[in-house]
Amino acid sequence: MTWPDSALPTTYDAAATEAAWYPTWTEHGVFTADPARAATREPFVIVIPPPNVTAVLHMGHGLNNTVQDVLIRWRRMAGDEALWVPGTDHAGIATQNVVEKQLAAEGKTRFNLGREPFVQRVAEFVDKTGGEILNQLKSIGASADWSRTAYTFSPELSRSVRETFVRLHEDGLVYKGHRVIHWCPRCGTSLSDEEAEFTDTNGKLYHLRYALASDASQFITVATTRPETMLGDVAVAVNPDDERYQALIGQEVILPLNGVRIPIVGDSYTDPTFGSGAVKITPAHDANDFEVGKRHQLAMPVIIDAEGFVRELEGAAGRVPAELSGLDRFAARKAIVQLLDAAGALVKIENHAHSVRHCYRCDTVVEPRLSDQWFVKMQPLADKALAALRTGELRILPERWEAVYVNWLEGIRDWNISRQIWWGHRVPVWYCERSCGEAPIVSRADVTQCPGCSGSARQDEDVLDTWFSSWLWPFSTLGWPEKTPDLKAFYPGDVLVTAPEILFFWVARMVMSGCWFLEKAPFHTVYLHGTVRDMQHRKMSKSLGNGIDPLDVVKLYGADALRWTMVAGLGLGVDIMLDPNDLEKSFSPGRNFCTKLWNIGRFLLSRVGADPVAPVSALDRAQLAPADRWILERLDIAIADCDAALGPARPSTAEHWAELERGRGLRLSEYAEAARRFVWNELADWYLESIKPRLAAEGTADREVARAVLAHAFDGALRLLHPIVPFITEELWQKLPQTPQGTFLAQAAWPVHSGEPAGAGAGFEMVRESVAAIRQVRAEYNVNPGAWVDAVLVATADTQEMLALQADTVGSLARAKVRVEASNPGGAAAQVLLSGGIELVVPLAGMVDLEKEKQRLDTEIVQLDKQLTALDVRLANEGFVSKAKPQVVEAERAKAAEWRTRLTQLRDKRTSLGA
Numbered sequence: 001m002t003w004p005d006s007a008l009p010t011t012y013d014a015a016a017t018e019a020a021w022y023p024t025w026t027e028h029g030v031f032t033a034d035p036a037r038a039a040t041r042e043p044f045v046i047v048i049p050p051p052n053v054t055a056v057l058h059m060g061h062g063l064n065n066t067v068q069d070v071l072i073r074w075r076r077m078a079g080d081e082a083l084w085v086p087g088t089d090h091a092g093i094a095t096q097n098v099v100e101k102q103l104a105a106e107g108k109t110r111f112n113l114g115r116e117p118f119v120q121r122v123a124e125f126v127d128k129t130g131g132e133i134l135n136q137l138k139s140i141g142a143s144a145d146w147s148r149t150a151y152t153f154s155p156e157l158s159r160s161v162r163e164t165f166v167r168l169h170e171d172g173l174v175y176k177g178h179r180v181i182h183w184c185p186r187c188g189t190s191l192s193d194e195e196a197e198f199t200d201t202n203g204k205l206y207h208l209r210y211a212l213a214s215d216a217s218q219f220i221t222v223a224t225t226r227p228e229t230m231l232g233d234v235a236v237a238v239n240p241d242d243e244r245y246q247a248l249i250g251q252e253v254i255l256p257l258n259g260v261r262i263p264i265v266g267d268s269y270t271d272p273t274f275g276s277g278a279v280k281i282t283p284a285h286d287a288n289d290f291e292v293g294k295r296h297q298l299a300m301p302v303i304i305d306a307e308g309f310v311r312e313l314e315g316a317a318g319r320v321p322a323e324l325s326g327l328d329r330f331a332a333r334k335a336i337v338q339l340l341d342a343a344g345a346l347v348k349i350e351n352h353a354h355s356v357r358h359c360y361r362c363d364t365v366v367e368p369r370l371s372d373q374w375f376v377k378m379q380p381l382a383d384k385a386l387a388a389l390r391t392g393e394l395r396i397l398p399e400r401w402e403a404v405y406v407n408w409l410e411g412i413r414d415w416n417i418s419r420q421i422w423w424g425h426r427v428p429v430w431y432c433e434r435s436c437g438e439a440p441i442v443s444r445a446d447v448t449q450c451p452g453c454s455g456s457a458r459q460d461e462d463v464l465d466t467w468f469s470s471w472l473w474p475f476s477t478l479g480w481p482e483k484t485p486d487l488k489a490f491y492p493g494d495v496l497v498t499a500p501e502i503l504f505f506w507v508a509r510m511v512m513s514g515c516w517f518l519e520k521a522p523f524h525t526v527y528l529h530g531t532v533r534d535m536q537h538r539k540m541s542k543s544l545g546n547g548i549d550p551l552d553v554v555k556l557y558g559a560d561a562l563r564w565t566m567v568a569g570l571g572l573g574v575d576i577m578l579d580p581n582d583l584e585k586s587f588s589p590g591r592n593f594c595t596k597l598w599n600i601g602r603f604l605l606s607r608v609g610a611d612p613v614a615p616v617s618a619l620d621r622a623q624l625a626p627a628d629r630w631i632l633e634r635l636d637i638a639i640a641d642c643d644a645a646l647g648p649a650r651p652s653t654a655e656h657w658a659e660l661e662r663g664r665g666l667r668l669s670e671y672a673e674a675a676r677r678f679v680w681n682e683l684a685d686w687y688l689e690s691i692k693p694r695l696a697a698e699g700t701a702d703r704e705v706a707r708a709v710l711a712h713a714f715d716g717a718l719r720l721l722h723p724i725v726p727f728i729t730e731e732l733w734q735k736l737p738q739t740p741q742g743t744f745l746a747q748a749a750w751p752v753h754s755g756e757p758a759g760a761g762a763g764f765e766m767v768r769e770s771v772a773a774i775r776q777v778r779a780e781y782n783v784n785p786g787a788w789v790d791a792v793l794v795a796t797a798d799t800q801e802m803l804a805l806q807a808d809t810v811g812s813l814a815r816a817k818v819r820v821e822a823s824n825p826g827g828a829a830a831q832v833l834l835s836g837g838i839e840l841v842v843p844l845a846g847m848v849d850l851e852k853e854k855q856r857l858d859t860e861i862v863q864l865d866k867q868l869t870a871l872d873v874r875l876a877n878e879g880f881v882s883k884a885k886p887q888v889v890e891a892e893r894a895k896a897a898e899w900r901t902r903l904t905q906l907r908d909k910r911t912s913l914g915a
Contacts, residue, residue, distance in 0.1 A: 008601075008602055008605065008735055010602070011598075012594060012595060012598035012728065014557065014558025014559070014560065014561065014594065014727070014728075015555075015558065017558075017727050017728065017731050018139075018141070018554075018558060018559055018560075018727045021726075021727050021730050021731065022138060022141070022727075024744075025143070025744065025746055026146065028744065030143070030744055030746045030747055031084070031143045031144060031145050031146070032145050032147055033081055033082060033083035033145050033148075033490070034081065035485040035486050035488065035489035035490065036485075037081045038081040038489035038490065039489070041079060041080055041081040042079075042080045042081070042649075042650075043080060043081045043082075043083065043489055043490050044072070044075035044076075044078075044080035044081070044082045044083070044494050044649060044650070045082075045083045045084075045085070045490045045491075045492075045493030045494050045523075046068050046071060046072055046083070046084045046085070046493060046494065046495055046496070046497065047084075047085045047473055047474050047477060047493060047496070047522075048065070048068065048084065048085060048086050048087060048144065049064065049496075049497070049498045049499075049502070049506070050087045050088050050089040050150070050151075050152060050470060050473065051088055051089065051133050052088070052089050052091035052094050052095065053088050053089065053090060053091055053095060053125075053126045053129045053130045053133065054091055054094045054095050054097075054098050054129065055098075055129065056129070056132055056133065056136060056549070056551075057133060057136045057137070057549075057550055057551075058540065058547050058548075058549070058550070059532045059540055059547060059548045059549075059550055059578065060499065060531070060532050060540065061136075061137075061550065062140060062532075062550035062553075062562060062566065063529060063532055063566050063570070063576060064497060064498065064499065064529065065137055065140060065142050066140065066141075066562070066563045066566045066567060067497045067527070067529055067566075067567070067570070067668065068084060068142075068497045069084070069140075069141060069142050069143055069563075069723070069726075070563075070567060070668060070723040070724055071495055071497070071646075071666075071723075072084040072143055072144075073143055073722060073723035073726060073746065074646060074723045074750065075494075075649055076143070076746070076747065077719065077722065077723070077746075077747070077748060077749060077750040078649065078749075078750040079749065079750070080649070081489075083145055083148070083490050084142075084143065084144040084145060085144070085145065085148050085150060085477045085478075086134065086137065086142070086144035086145070086146060086148070086149050086150070087149055087150030087151055087152070087473075087477060088126075088130045088133055088134070088150075088151050088152070089151075089152045089466065089469075089470055090126065090151065090152045090153035090423070090424065090466065090469070091466055092419060092421060092423050092424035092463060092464075092465070092466035093187055093189060093361045093419065093421060093466065094361050094466075095122060095125070095126065095423055096110075096122065096187075096421050096422065096423040097187065097361055097362060098125070099118075099121060099122045099125050099423075102125075103121075110422060115422050118422055118423075119422055119423060122422075122423045126153075130151065134146070134149065136550070136551060139551060139554055139559060140550060140554060140559045140562060140563065141559045141560075141563065141726050141727060143726070143746065148477065148486075150473075150476075150477040152466070152469040152470055152473070153424075153425070153469070156476075156479070157469060157472070157476045157477070158425055158469075159481075160469075160472050160475075160476035160480055160481060161425045161464065161468060161469045161472065161476070162425070162428045162444055163444060163480075163481045164468070164472055164513070164517070165427070165428050165442070165464070165468075166428065166442055166443070166444050167517070168376060169442045172377070173376055173377045173380065173381070174374065174375070174376055174377075174417075174442075175374070175375055175377070176372060176373070176374050176375070176440070177372070177373060177374075177375050177414075178370070178371070178372050179287075179290055179370065179371075179373075180283070180284065180285070180286060180287045180289075180290040180368050180369065180370050180371075181368070181369060181370075181371050181373050181416050182195070182196035182357060182366045182367075182368065182369075182416075183306065183366065183367045183368070183369040183371065184196075184359040184361075184362065184364050184366055184367075185306065185307050185308035185329075185364060185367055186359065186362045186364035187359060187361060187362055187364070187421065188306060188307070188420055188421065189419045189420040189421050190369075190371060190373050190416055190418060190419060190420060191359060191360070191366060191416070192415055192416050192417075192465060192467070193413055193415075193416075194360075194504045194505050195359070195360045195361075195465075195505075196357040196358070196359065196360070196366045197357065197358055197359075197360045198355040198356070198357055198358075199355065199356055199357070199358045200353065200354075200355055201353070201354060201355065201356040202351065202352075202353055203225055203351075203352050203353070203354055203356070204225065204349050204350065204351065204352055205223050205224070205225055205275075205349070205350045205351075205352035206223065206224055206225070206227045206337065206340075206346065206349055207221055207222070207223050207275070207276070207346070207347035207348045207349070207350070208221065208222050208223075208224065208227065208230065208256070208280070208340060208345055208346060208347065209221055209256070209344070209345045209346070209347050210222060210236060210253035210254065210255065210256065210280075210345075211253060211254050211256070211345075212248075212251060212252070212253055212254075213251070213252040213253060213254050213261050214251060214252070216254075219253070220236055220238075220245070220248065220253055220264065220276070220278050221275075221276040221278065221347055222236055222275075222276065222278050222279055222280045223274075223275035223276060223279075224279075224280055225352060225354060226285075226333070227333055227336050227337055227340065228304070228310060228329050228330075228332040228333040228336055229280075229282045229285045229286070229303070229304070230255060230257070230280060230282070230336065231255070231257065231258060231303045231310070231316075231319050231320055231324070231336075232282045232283075232284055232285055232301050232302065232303040232304075232316065232319065233255055233260075233262055233280045233281060233282050234262055234281055234282070234283060234293065234298045234299050234300070234301065235262050235263050235264070235265045235280075235281040235292070235293075235296065235298055236253055236262065236263075236264045236265070236278050236279070236280055236281065237264075237265050237266070237267045237269060237270045237278070237279050237280075237281050237292055238264060238265075238266060238267075238270055238272075238277060238278050238279075239266070239267070239268060239270040239271070239272045239277065240266030240267070240268065241268075241272070242270070242272040242277050244272075244277065245264070245266075245277065245278065246266075248264045249264055249265065249266040250263065250264065251263070251264050252264065256340060256343050256345035257321055257324075257336065257339055257340065257343070257345075258318065258319050258320070258321060260318070260319060264278075265281070265292075265296050265298075267292050267295065267296070269288060269291070269292050281293060281298065283298055283299075283300040283370070284300045284301060284302045284303070284314075284315075284369070284370035285302075285303070285304060285367070285368050285369060285370070286368050287368055290370070299315055300314075300315060300370055301313075301314065301315040301316035301319055302314040302315065302316055302369070302370055303316045303319055303320055304329055304367060304369065306369075306420075308328060308329045308367055309326055309327065309328055309329065310324055310325060310326070310327050310328075310329060310332040311325055311326065312325065314370075321339075323335070324336065329367065337349075373416050373417075373418045373462075374416070374417050374418040374427060374429075374462065374464075375414040375415060375416055375417065376414060376415040376417055377414055378412045378413065378414055378415050378512075379412065380516075381512035381513070381515075381516050382409040382410075382412045382508075382512060384511075384512060384515035384516060385409055385508055385511040385512045385515055385521075386406065386409050386410070387515075388511055388515055388521040389402060389405065389406065392651070393520075393521050393524065394511060394521045394523070394524060394525075394526070395524065395525050395526070396525075396526045396528065397525065397526065397527050397528065397572060397573070397665075397666055398528065398572050398573035400573070401500060401503060401526075401528055401573075404503065405503060405507075405508060408503075408504050408508065409508060415465075416465070417464050417465045417468050418460075418462040418463075418464065418465070419462060419463050419464065419465055419466075420461075420462055421463055422463065423463065424463030424464055424465075424466060425463055425464045425468070425469060426459055426460065426461075426462070426463055426464075427459075427460040427462045427463065427464060428442060428443060428444070428459075428460075429441065429442050429443075429459070429460040430443065430447040430450075430457040430458065430459050430460070431457065431458055431460070432450035432452060432453060432455055432457060433450070433455055433456045433457060433458055434450065434453055434455040434456075436450060436452050436453040436455065437452065438450050438451065438452030438453065440460075441457065446459075447459070467505055467506060467509060470506055470510075471506065471509035471510050471512070471513045472510075472513055473510065474491065474492070474493055474510055474514060474522035474523065475487060475491050475513075475514065475517070475518060475522065478490055478491055480517070480518070491518060491520070491522070492514065492518070492520045492521060492522050492523060492524070493522055493523045494523055494524060494525065494649065494650055495523055495524075495525045495526075495527055495666075496510070496522075496523045496525070496526045496527065497527045497529065498526070498527075498528065498529075499528065499529065499531065500528045500531075503526075503528065507526055510522050510523075524650060524651055525665075525666070527666050528573060529570065529573070530570070530571070530573055530574045530575035530576055531575045531576075532548075532575070532576050532578060533575050533576070533577055533578070534546040534577070534578065534579065534580055535577060535578075535579050537575075537577070540578075540580065546580045547580060548578060548580050548583065548586070550562060552583070553583060553587055556583060556587075557583075557587050557590060557591045557594075558591075558594065558727070558728075559727060560590065560594050560724075560725035560726070560727050560728050561587055561590030561591040561593075561594050562587060562590060563590065563724055563725060563726075564589065564590035564593050564594065564672070564724055564725055565586070565587050565589050565590035566590075567668050567669065567671075567672045567724050568589060568590070568593075568669055568672045568673070568676070569589075569669060570668045570669050570672075571667075571669050572666065572667055572668075593676065593725075594725065594728050596680060597679065597680075597721070597725070597728060597729075597732070598728060598732070600679065600680070600683070600684045600688075601714070601732040601735070603684075603688070604683075604684075604688060604710060604714055605732070605735050605736070607688070607692070607695045607707075607710070608695075608707050608710050608711050608714075608736075608737065609707065609737065610737055611707075611737060612737055612738070613704070613707050613708045613711045613712075613737050613738055614704065614708045615708070615712070615738070616632070616708055616709060616712040616754070617754075619705060619708060619709075623701065623702070623705045624705065624709070625691075625694070625702070625705070625706075626761065626763030626764040626767070626802075626805075626806065627686075627687055627690045627691060627761075627764045627767070627809070628691075628705065628706070628709045629756065629760040629761050629763070629764070630686075630687070630760070630761025630763070630764030630765065631682065631683060631686075631687040631709060631713050631761070631764075632709065632712075632713070632754060632756045632760070632761075633756045633757075633758070633759075633760045633761040634678060634682045634683075634687075634761065635678065635712075635713055635716045635717075635751070635754070635756075636753050636754055636755075636756050637678075638674055638675065638677070638678035638682075638716075638717075638720060639716070639720065639751050639752065639753055640753060641670075641671075641674035642671050642674045642675055642720050645665075645667045645668070645670035645671035645674060646665060646666065646667075646668075646671050647665015647666055647667070648665060671724075672724055674720075675717065675720040675721045675724070676721075678716075678717055678720070679714075679717035679720075679721065683713050683714065683717055686764075686768060687710070687713065688710065689813055690764070690767070690809050690812075690813060691706045691709075691710065692812075693808075693812065694706040695707065695710075711736055711737060711738055712738075714732075714736065715733070715736055715738065715739075716751045718732055718733045718736075718745060719733075719745065719748060719749070719750060719751045720751060722745050722746065722748075726745075726746060729745055730744065730745045730746060733745040733748070763802055763806065764806075766799075766802070766803065766806065766834070766835075766836065766838065767806045767809050767810050767813070769834050769835060770791075770793060770810045770814070770818075770834065770838075770840060771810055771813045771814045773832040773834060773840045774789070774791050774810070774814035774816050774840065774842065775814055776832070777789075777830045777832065777840075777842045778814075778815075780830070781830065781844070781847065781848050781853070783847060783848075785815075786815075787815070787847075788815050788816060788817060789814075789815070789816045789817070789842060789847050790816065790817050790842065790843050790846075790847075791810075791811075791814070791816040791817065791818045791819075791840060791841070791842050792818075792819055792820075792821050792824075792825055792840070792841040792842075792843070793807070793810075793818060793819070793820045793821070793838055793839070793840060793841075794820075794821050794822070794823060794824050794838065794839040794840075794841060795820060795821075795822070795836075795837070795838050795839075796822075796837055797822070799836060799837075799838065800820050800822065803820045803838070804820045807819065807820055816842075824839065824841055825841060825843070827843055827845065827914070828843070828844045828845055828850055828912065828913045828914045829841045829842055829843045829844055829912055830842040830844060830909070830912060831912055844913065850913055850914075853913060854910065854913050857906055857909060857910045857913070858910065860906055861903065861906050861907060861910065864899060864902065864903050864906065865903060867899065868896065868899045868900060868903060871892065871895065871896050871899065872896060874892065875889075875892060875893060875896060
């Protein structure tokens with residue numbers, strides 16, 4: 001193993017640093033968790049939302065995995081046995097679609113290959129992309145335990161999937177049902193409710209006239225957005241309480257294009273206030289109509305096939321006219337509307353805004369279709385997931401998503417888990433080839449022989465929904481159903497970091513499975529971060545061409561720059577805005593921070609030197625200067641601020657989530673700002689500048705104290721920053737004189753409060769306030785930056801001695817000759833009142849041309865007084881006040897108040913210059 005180079009170049013080289021440190025960490029097992037150690041340490045567990053193996057990572061992954069890494073590095077440093085489980089998802093439909101597109105480019109289909117060769121082709125694709133994804137995660141610094149890398153289609157996790165199906169079947173929660181499901185004609189498979197996503201559409205509402213069979217001159221009007229389904233109508237439904245239609249219930253109408261007679265039924269499903277109050281019932285092609293059909297024992301003819309073409313299928317004989325048979329469903333819609341119009345059965349067409357379901361993978365309009373599918377009864381599972389939230393076992397951040405979670409679970413429908421594709425876990429059900437009457441065989445092991453007749457058995461052709469494997473992820477990755485050491489040590493986990501759009505697909509289902517199979521929610525906190533968007537507020541996506549490849553950012557600016565930009569802008573639940581056309585602009589905050597940190601580190605390390613330093617705990621407190629006590633207090637405050645922003649790591653018996661401040665913790669942008677403020681604004685800008693004379697005093701005890709405090713403060717800063725920017729902080733930390741050889745910042749302890757008493761740095765706060773006031777005076781009077789000025793600090797007897805000791809420090813930082821007096825020396829001067837009754841007096845004689853400054857101030861006072869008088873007159877005019885917009889009047893009043901304050905300041909300033 002080659003240890004990274006000890007030299008500290010003038011310019012930070014992100015590529016070289018990252019290339020050196022990541023393999024060093026992994027070679028030394030820094031990220032590897034041990035279940036044996038979890039017996040004596042508190043475990044902290046995060047499971048990665050496994051990225052689909054369909055393509056390389058995008059910026060959403062960059063954000064998501066950076067947040068996870070910040071949390072896992074924080075808890076690792078805090079002393080937990082931290083485990084971050086990495087892995088990938090086989091992504092059934094999505095992956096099959098990608099490979100089918102590749103085959104199409106070759107002029108082939110999966111059917112040309114056959115099932116087994118096609119599955120092998122997909123597996124080869126997955127091997128390649130899956131490895132690329134894991135390497136990309138490493139490139140952004142992900143400190144996952146790679147020895148536990150999981151894959152949803154691995155033999156181990158496949159066993160968990162089969163065990164789950166069998167147990168749910170044994171519990172009476174898995175069944176095969178014949179009902180209307182969402183069908184994607186493009187993917188050739190059924191979809192769950194969550195996979196058929198609603199899209200707002202400006203469509204049409206068609207009003208159709210169905211003549212009564214008993215009297216063709218009488219008719220009933222129905223409204224539909226899908227006239228192509230009318231060929232499969234089996235009834236017209238009206239509300240039984242609707243007086244308009246009560247006399248028609250039980251009569252029949254005639255479908256205008258095929259002459260089929262269908263009944264008028266009374267059903268409370270019908271809304272009398274919508275449209276005509278009468279609706280067509282097509283049970284095979286609408287989920288609500290299906291329920292009406294079951295209640296009235298209606299036929300269920302199927303007139304749209306699996307590819308979306310109109311045909312006479314199950315129970316539909318004689319229903320599809322020859323000129324319509326074989327038409328695509330949308331072409332059939334146009335043709336049917338024309339035929340209805342020609343037949344006088346089209347009453348009118350209205351514009352109609354409504355939501356239409358689309359396939360979440362290929363965006364094809366979903367077709368409701370009657371089909372045999374496998375389902376999971378969800379209500380018993382949902383009840384447990386609801387209880388986990390309501391009892392406080394689970395919390396969701398931001399908390400506004402809790403209501404969405406509850407609403408979905410309370411209205412949950414059974415989950416359609418079977419898919420008519422080839423890539424995925426086969427449904428573990430076998431059937432007798434001889435159809436001997438033996439019930440379907442649900443089995444943990446493969447079945448080759450029918451137990452009833454000893455004939456051969458065939459496995460169900462369908463595969464399971466990809467979410468049926470990923471909902472087990474928090475415990476299948478730990479070895480379940482075996483009672484492994486990992487499962488015992490690391491389940492349940494702690495925090496799940498993900499995006500809101502998979503709250504239903506994945507998060508809620510994981511809670512359900514964990515509560516059902518292991519009787520505990522798989523995590524106590526769900527952190528839903530914002531979405532990465534472009535400058536037009538559009539979600540970044542490949543289809544829009546507005547995405548950013550995180551690896552491009554890493555190559556240009558480094559992983560730390562990417563991570564800092566993400567975390568520093570990450571308010572709780574707030575979206576992140578990035579410009580895909582200007583990476584320099586988007587990621588300059590991270591790049592600039594890393595450059596500044598590197599420069600601070602180089603300068604600080606050059607001053608502190610390589611000689612050993614004493615630990616701060618060993619210093620004589622009497623030797624600490626006011627600046628030393630101040631920076632130690634500021635470090636304590638920074639630690640407290642970072643801890644408060646990150647929040648408690650887990651609930652405890654003494655402090656339950658329900659008793660905590662709402663929304664507490666995981667405010668990552670606040671954590672980043674607290675750490676940045678300390679190292680940049682306080683350590684570098686003030687403390688380091690103030691102790692330069694002490695560091696230059698070779699051979700003095702005071703120099704050694706300053707070195708020790710400086711090294712300690714920078715060590716604390718690097719520890720606070722490490723979870724966000726791990727590479728640069730590790731590189732700098734290794735150069736500190738107190739860092740033990742062969743240790744890693746990635747494993748160093750998280751800083752804790754040193755117990756510095758509150759107010760210990762009050763003396764140096766006076767220095768800071770005095771310097772800031774002198775700098776303000778210099779700026780106001782445009783004093784040359786290189787020029788020195790005179791300054792007098794007028795203080796009471798009890799503070800004069802302390803100020804006198806700090807006068808040189810104030811002077812060196814403000815480029816001023818400072819003296820401490822008991823009274824104001826008088827004369828033309830700028831005067832500023834400081835805290836504690838201290839007054840700063842900066843004589844202006846010799847610093848500025850007094851006569852010229854007086855003339856300038858007199859002119860400015862006259863002009864501003866004239867403008868203010870005119871504005872006051874305007875505001876006193878009742879005509880203006882009553883006619884102008886209220887916001888305009890309010891703005892003018894605010895301007896008058898601002899000008900009045902400014903005029904008072906100018907007059908005070910003029911008075912200080914004398915006559």
